[in-house]
Amino acid sequence: MCTVASPPVHSCSNCGHLLARPDIAIPTSPLPHLLDGNQYAEGSQISVIHDAITLPLLLISTLDDEISRQETALTELRRKRDGIESYVKVHRGLLAPFRWIPEDIMLEIFMHFKDEWGNKARFSVKHGPLAITGVCQRWRNIALRTPSLWSSIPVAIDSYH
Template identity: 30%
Template sequence: MDSPFTSKLGTNYCPTAEDAVEIQAFLAQPLRQMECLDRKIAELQHALNKLLEEREGLGSIVQSHEALLSPIRRMPADMMQEIFLACLPTHRNCVMDAREAPLLLGRICSAWRALSLATPRLWASLHIVDRGEPPQRTGCGRCPSMARTGWSVPTIPFAAI
Protein backbone atom coordinates (compact mmCIF):
# COMPACT_ATOMS: atom_id res chain seq x y z
CA MET A 1 0.00 0.00 0.00
CA ASP A 2 1.60 3.24 -1.13
CA SER A 3 1.45 6.10 1.33
CA PRO A 4 1.96 9.70 0.36
CA PHE A 5 3.82 10.06 3.66
CA THR A 6 6.37 7.26 3.24
CA SER A 7 9.24 9.72 3.17
CA LYS A 8 8.05 11.26 6.44
CA LEU A 9 7.90 7.95 8.39
CA GLY A 10 10.62 7.54 11.01
CA THR A 11 11.35 11.27 11.09
CA ASN A 12 10.38 14.08 13.43
CA TYR A 13 7.92 15.44 10.86
CA CYS A 14 4.97 17.27 12.42
CA PRO A 15 1.94 17.05 10.10
CA THR A 16 -0.12 20.11 9.31
CA ALA A 17 -3.88 20.06 9.88
CA GLU A 18 -4.43 19.22 6.20
CA ASP A 19 -1.80 16.44 6.33
CA ALA A 20 -3.46 15.01 9.45
CA VAL A 21 -6.80 14.80 7.58
CA GLU A 22 -5.02 13.11 4.66
CA ILE A 23 -3.29 10.63 7.01
CA GLN A 24 -6.63 9.82 8.68
CA ALA A 25 -8.21 9.19 5.27
CA PHE A 26 -5.28 7.00 4.25
CA LEU A 27 -5.55 4.93 7.48
CA ALA A 28 -9.29 4.22 7.05
CA GLN A 29 -8.77 1.28 4.68
CA PRO A 30 -5.95 -0.47 6.63
CA LEU A 31 -7.95 -0.04 9.85
CA ARG A 32 -11.00 -1.70 8.22
CA GLN A 33 -8.79 -4.53 6.97
CA MET A 34 -7.33 -4.98 10.46
CA GLU A 35 -10.84 -5.13 11.98
CA CYS A 36 -11.80 -7.76 9.40
CA LEU A 37 -8.69 -9.78 10.20
CA ASP A 38 -9.36 -9.44 13.95
CA ARG A 39 -12.87 -10.87 13.45
CA LYS A 40 -11.48 -13.78 11.40
CA ILE A 41 -8.79 -14.41 14.02
CA ALA A 42 -11.43 -14.39 16.79
CA GLU A 43 -13.57 -16.89 14.84
CA LEU A 44 -10.58 -19.13 14.22
CA GLN A 45 -9.48 -18.82 17.85
CA HIS A 46 -12.97 -19.86 18.97
CA ALA A 47 -12.91 -22.84 16.59
CA LEU A 48 -9.40 -23.74 17.79
CA ASN A 49 -10.51 -23.56 21.44
CA LYS A 50 -13.43 -25.88 20.70
CA LEU A 51 -11.10 -28.34 18.96
CA LEU A 52 -8.59 -28.19 21.82
CA GLU A 53 -11.39 -28.84 24.32
CA GLU A 54 -12.61 -31.81 22.28
CA ARG A 55 -9.05 -33.13 22.01
CA GLU A 56 -8.56 -32.79 25.77
CA GLY A 57 -11.70 -34.85 26.38
CA LEU A 58 -10.50 -37.55 24.00
CA GLY A 59 -7.03 -37.46 25.57
CA SER A 60 -8.57 -38.06 28.97
CA ILE A 61 -10.47 -41.09 27.66
CA VAL A 62 -7.36 -42.46 25.95
CA GLN A 63 -5.15 -41.92 29.00
CA SER A 64 -7.55 -43.60 31.41
CA HIS A 65 -8.01 -46.59 29.10
CA GLU A 66 -4.29 -46.91 28.34
CA ALA A 67 -3.74 -47.18 32.10
CA LEU A 68 -5.74 -50.43 31.96
CA LEU A 69 -3.10 -51.82 29.59
CA SER A 70 -0.23 -51.19 32.01
CA PRO A 71 1.92 -54.33 32.41
CA ILE A 72 2.04 -53.88 36.20
CA ARG A 73 -1.68 -54.69 36.33
CA ARG A 74 -0.99 -58.17 34.94
CA MET A 75 1.83 -58.98 37.33
CA PRO A 76 0.99 -61.86 39.71
CA ALA A 77 0.41 -60.90 43.34
CA ASP A 78 3.24 -63.12 44.65
CA MET A 79 5.70 -61.39 42.33
CA MET A 80 4.44 -57.97 43.46
CA GLN A 81 4.89 -59.05 47.09
CA GLU A 82 8.51 -59.97 46.37
CA ILE A 83 9.06 -56.57 44.78
CA PHE A 84 7.47 -54.93 47.81
CA LEU A 85 9.82 -56.87 50.10
CA ALA A 86 12.79 -55.76 47.99
CA CYS A 87 11.75 -52.16 48.68
CA LEU A 88 12.43 -52.58 52.40
CA PRO A 89 15.69 -51.18 53.74
CA THR A 90 18.41 -53.81 54.17
CA HIS A 91 20.70 -51.92 56.56
CA ARG A 92 18.04 -51.04 59.13
CA ASN A 93 14.50 -51.84 60.17
CA CYS A 94 11.55 -50.01 58.64
CA VAL A 95 10.76 -46.56 59.93
CA MET A 96 7.04 -45.94 60.03
CA ASP A 97 7.24 -43.06 57.58
CA ALA A 98 4.71 -42.43 54.80
CA ARG A 99 7.59 -41.65 52.42
CA GLU A 100 9.17 -45.10 52.77
CA ALA A 101 8.16 -48.73 52.34
CA PRO A 102 6.02 -50.32 53.62
CA LEU A 103 3.68 -47.36 54.24
CA LEU A 104 4.49 -45.74 50.90
CA LEU A 105 3.47 -48.88 48.99
CA GLY A 106 -0.02 -48.65 50.45
CA ARG A 107 -0.41 -45.09 49.19
CA ILE A 108 -0.02 -45.88 45.47
CA CYS A 109 -3.47 -47.34 44.81
CA SER A 110 -6.12 -49.41 46.58
CA ALA A 111 -4.86 -52.66 45.02
CA TRP A 112 -1.31 -52.03 46.27
CA ARG A 113 -2.67 -51.07 49.69
CA ALA A 114 -4.61 -54.31 49.96
CA LEU A 115 -1.60 -56.31 48.76
CA SER A 116 0.83 -54.58 51.12
CA LEU A 117 -1.52 -55.11 54.07
CA ALA A 118 -1.84 -58.78 53.07
CA THR A 119 1.96 -59.26 53.10
CA PRO A 120 2.92 -59.98 56.74
CA ARG A 121 6.68 -59.94 56.07
CA LEU A 122 6.43 -56.25 55.12
CA TRP A 123 5.34 -55.50 58.66
CA ALA A 124 7.58 -57.98 60.49
CA SER A 125 10.23 -55.42 61.46
CA LEU A 126 9.78 -51.83 62.39
CA HIS A 127 11.60 -49.12 64.25
CA ILE A 128 9.95 -47.32 67.18
CA VAL A 129 11.48 -44.17 68.60
CA ASP A 130 10.73 -43.05 72.15
CA ARG A 131 10.25 -39.32 72.00
CA GLY A 132 9.94 -39.06 75.77
CA GLU A 133 6.15 -38.74 75.73
CA PRO A 134 4.03 -40.31 78.47
CA PRO A 135 3.10 -43.98 77.75
CA GLN A 136 -0.60 -43.27 77.23
CA ARG A 137 0.30 -41.08 74.21
CA THR A 138 2.56 -43.68 72.59
CA GLY A 139 0.40 -46.75 73.09
CA CYS A 140 -0.25 -49.51 70.55
CA GLY A 141 -2.86 -47.37 68.83
CA ARG A 142 0.07 -45.89 66.95
CA CYS A 143 1.37 -49.33 65.92
CA PRO A 144 -1.30 -50.82 63.63
CA SER A 145 1.46 -52.75 61.88
CA MET A 146 1.63 -55.12 64.87
CA ALA A 147 -1.59 -56.78 63.68
CA ARG A 148 -0.21 -57.03 60.14
CA THR A 149 2.76 -59.23 61.01
CA GLY A 150 0.60 -62.36 60.75
CA TRP A 151 2.53 -65.35 62.10
CA SER A 152 5.85 -63.48 61.99
CA VAL A 153 7.49 -62.47 65.22
CA PRO A 154 8.25 -58.80 64.76
CA THR A 155 11.73 -57.40 65.30
CA ILE A 156 11.34 -54.16 67.20
CA PRO A 157 14.46 -52.17 68.04
CA PHE A 158 13.81 -49.46 70.59
CA ALA A 159 15.75 -46.21 70.53
CA ALA A 160 15.48 -43.42 73.06
CA ILE A 161 16.22 -39.94 71.77
Protein backbone atom coordinates in the same frame (compact mmCIF):
# COMPACT_ATOMS: atom_id res chain seq x y z
CA MET B 1 -5.33 1.21 -4.07
CA CYS B 2 -2.88 -1.46 -5.14
CA THR B 3 -2.43 -4.54 -3.06
CA VAL B 4 0.40 -6.90 -2.20
CA ALA B 5 0.26 -10.64 -2.78
CA SER B 6 -1.60 -12.58 -0.10
CA PRO B 7 -0.40 -15.83 1.49
CA PRO B 8 -2.09 -19.12 0.55
CA VAL B 9 -5.75 -19.32 1.52
CA HIS B 10 -6.73 -21.72 4.30
CA SER B 11 -10.30 -22.70 4.98
CA CYS B 12 -12.13 -24.31 7.88
CA SER B 13 -12.30 -28.07 7.41
CA ASN B 14 -15.83 -28.14 8.88
CA CYS B 15 -17.62 -25.26 7.18
CA GLY B 16 -15.27 -24.04 4.45
CA HIS B 17 -15.03 -20.53 5.94
CA LEU B 18 -11.91 -18.79 4.61
CA LEU B 19 -9.60 -18.30 7.57
CA ALA B 20 -6.97 -15.96 6.14
CA ARG B 21 -9.47 -13.46 4.70
CA PRO B 22 -8.22 -13.24 1.10
CA ASP B 23 -10.78 -10.47 0.59
CA ILE B 24 -8.69 -8.18 2.81
CA ALA B 25 -5.33 -7.01 1.49
CA ILE B 26 -2.67 -4.65 2.80
CA PRO B 27 -3.13 -1.34 0.96
CA THR B 28 -0.38 0.62 -0.74
CA SER B 29 0.10 4.28 0.00
CA PRO B 30 -1.53 6.84 -2.31
CA LEU B 31 1.39 9.18 -1.44
CA PRO B 32 4.50 6.95 -1.32
CA HIS B 33 6.86 9.87 -1.94
CA LEU B 34 5.91 11.31 1.47
CA LEU B 35 6.88 8.09 3.28
CA ASP B 36 10.56 8.12 2.33
CA GLY B 37 11.64 11.45 3.75
CA ASN B 38 10.79 14.29 6.05
CA GLN B 39 8.30 15.90 3.68
CA TYR B 40 4.98 16.92 5.07
CA ALA B 41 1.53 16.65 3.60
CA GLU B 42 0.02 19.79 2.15
CA GLY B 43 -3.54 20.87 1.47
CA SER B 44 -5.41 18.22 -0.48
CA GLN B 45 -2.84 15.57 0.49
CA ILE B 46 -4.14 15.72 4.05
CA SER B 47 -7.64 14.73 2.97
CA VAL B 48 -6.15 11.98 0.76
CA ILE B 49 -4.33 10.59 3.82
CA HIS B 50 -7.51 10.74 5.93
CA ASP B 51 -9.39 8.92 3.17
CA ALA B 52 -6.52 6.43 2.83
CA ILE B 53 -6.69 5.38 6.49
CA THR B 54 -10.48 5.28 6.93
CA LEU B 55 -11.03 1.87 5.33
CA PRO B 56 -7.87 0.30 6.81
CA LEU B 57 -9.04 1.29 10.32
CA LEU B 58 -12.30 -0.58 9.68
CA LEU B 59 -10.33 -3.53 8.30
CA ILE B 60 -8.20 -3.60 11.46
CA SER B 61 -11.37 -3.85 13.53
CA THR B 62 -12.72 -6.59 11.25
CA LEU B 63 -9.45 -8.52 11.49
CA ASP B 64 -9.36 -8.11 15.29
CA ASP B 65 -12.85 -9.65 15.45
CA GLU B 66 -11.77 -12.51 13.17
CA ILE B 67 -8.60 -13.09 15.22
CA SER B 68 -10.70 -13.22 18.38
CA ARG B 69 -13.07 -15.80 16.85
CA GLN B 70 -10.19 -17.91 15.61
CA GLU B 71 -8.36 -17.69 18.96
CA THR B 72 -11.54 -18.88 20.66
CA ALA B 73 -11.76 -21.78 18.22
CA LEU B 74 -8.06 -22.54 18.72
CA THR B 75 -8.51 -22.54 22.50
CA GLU B 76 -11.38 -25.01 22.14
CA LEU B 77 -9.31 -27.22 19.81
CA ARG B 78 -6.43 -27.21 22.32
CA ARG B 79 -8.83 -28.09 25.16
CA LYS B 80 -10.19 -31.03 23.15
CA ARG B 81 -6.68 -32.13 22.18
CA ASP B 82 -5.56 -32.03 25.83
CA GLY B 83 -8.60 -34.08 26.84
CA ILE B 84 -7.95 -36.68 24.17
CA GLU B 85 -4.25 -36.77 25.07
CA SER B 86 -5.19 -37.37 28.71
CA TYR B 87 -7.58 -40.13 27.64
CA VAL B 88 -4.82 -41.84 25.64
CA LYS B 89 -2.35 -41.52 28.52
CA VAL B 90 -4.74 -43.08 31.02
CA HIS B 91 -5.62 -45.92 28.68
CA ARG B 92 -1.97 -46.55 27.78
CA GLY B 93 -1.42 -47.03 31.49
CA LEU B 94 -3.82 -49.95 31.35
CA LEU B 95 -1.33 -51.67 29.04
CA ALA B 96 1.64 -51.25 31.42
CA PRO B 97 3.44 -54.57 31.93
CA PHE B 98 3.44 -54.00 35.69
CA ARG B 99 -0.33 -54.48 35.71
CA TRP B 100 0.10 -58.01 34.40
CA ILE B 101 2.42 -59.22 37.16
CA PRO B 102 0.58 -61.86 39.18
CA GLU B 103 -0.26 -61.05 42.79
CA ASP B 104 2.05 -63.72 44.24
CA ILE B 105 5.03 -62.25 42.37
CA MET B 106 4.09 -58.74 43.50
CA LEU B 107 3.99 -59.98 47.09
CA GLU B 108 7.42 -61.57 46.64
CA ILE B 109 8.78 -58.23 45.40
CA PHE B 110 7.26 -56.42 48.38
CA MET B 111 8.79 -58.93 50.80
CA HIS B 112 12.28 -58.31 49.37
CA PHE B 113 12.06 -54.72 50.55
CA LYS B 114 10.83 -55.60 54.02
CA ASP B 115 14.34 -55.91 55.51
CA GLU B 116 15.29 -52.49 54.19
CA TRP B 117 12.18 -50.96 55.71
CA GLY B 118 13.15 -52.29 59.11
CA ASN B 119 16.37 -50.26 58.96
CA LYS B 120 14.51 -46.96 58.90
CA ALA B 121 14.68 -45.11 62.20
CA ARG B 122 11.07 -43.99 62.17
CA PHE B 123 7.78 -45.26 60.84
CA SER B 124 6.98 -43.16 57.79
CA VAL B 125 4.49 -43.04 54.96
CA LYS B 126 7.49 -42.71 52.63
CA HIS B 127 8.96 -46.07 53.64
CA GLY B 128 7.69 -49.49 54.48
CA PRO B 129 4.37 -51.10 53.80
CA LEU B 130 2.50 -47.84 54.20
CA ALA B 131 4.27 -46.50 51.10
CA ILE B 132 2.98 -49.47 49.10
CA THR B 133 -0.61 -48.78 50.10
CA GLY B 134 -0.45 -45.34 48.50
CA VAL B 135 0.61 -46.45 45.01
CA CYS B 136 -2.63 -47.91 43.69
CA GLN B 137 -5.69 -49.87 44.81
CA ARG B 138 -4.22 -53.19 43.71
CA TRP B 139 -1.00 -52.69 45.67
CA ARG B 140 -3.01 -51.49 48.68
CA ASN B 141 -5.16 -54.61 48.64
CA ILE B 142 -2.12 -56.90 48.33
CA ALA B 143 -0.32 -55.12 51.20
CA LEU B 144 -3.34 -55.08 53.50
CA ARG B 145 -3.99 -58.80 52.91
CA THR B 146 -0.39 -59.67 53.82
CA PRO B 147 0.15 -59.65 57.60
CA SER B 148 3.85 -60.53 57.25
CA LEU B 149 4.47 -57.09 55.69
CA TRP B 150 3.20 -55.50 58.88
CA SER B 151 4.89 -57.83 61.38
CA SER B 152 7.64 -55.37 62.30
CA ILE B 153 7.13 -51.64 62.25
CA PRO B 154 10.00 -49.46 63.53
CA VAL B 155 9.10 -47.08 66.33
CA ALA B 156 11.56 -44.45 67.50
CA ILE B 157 11.27 -43.30 71.09
CA ASP B 158 12.80 -39.94 71.85
CA SER B 159 14.41 -39.57 75.23
CA TYR B 160 13.25 -36.67 77.35
CA HIS B 161 15.65 -34.87 79.71
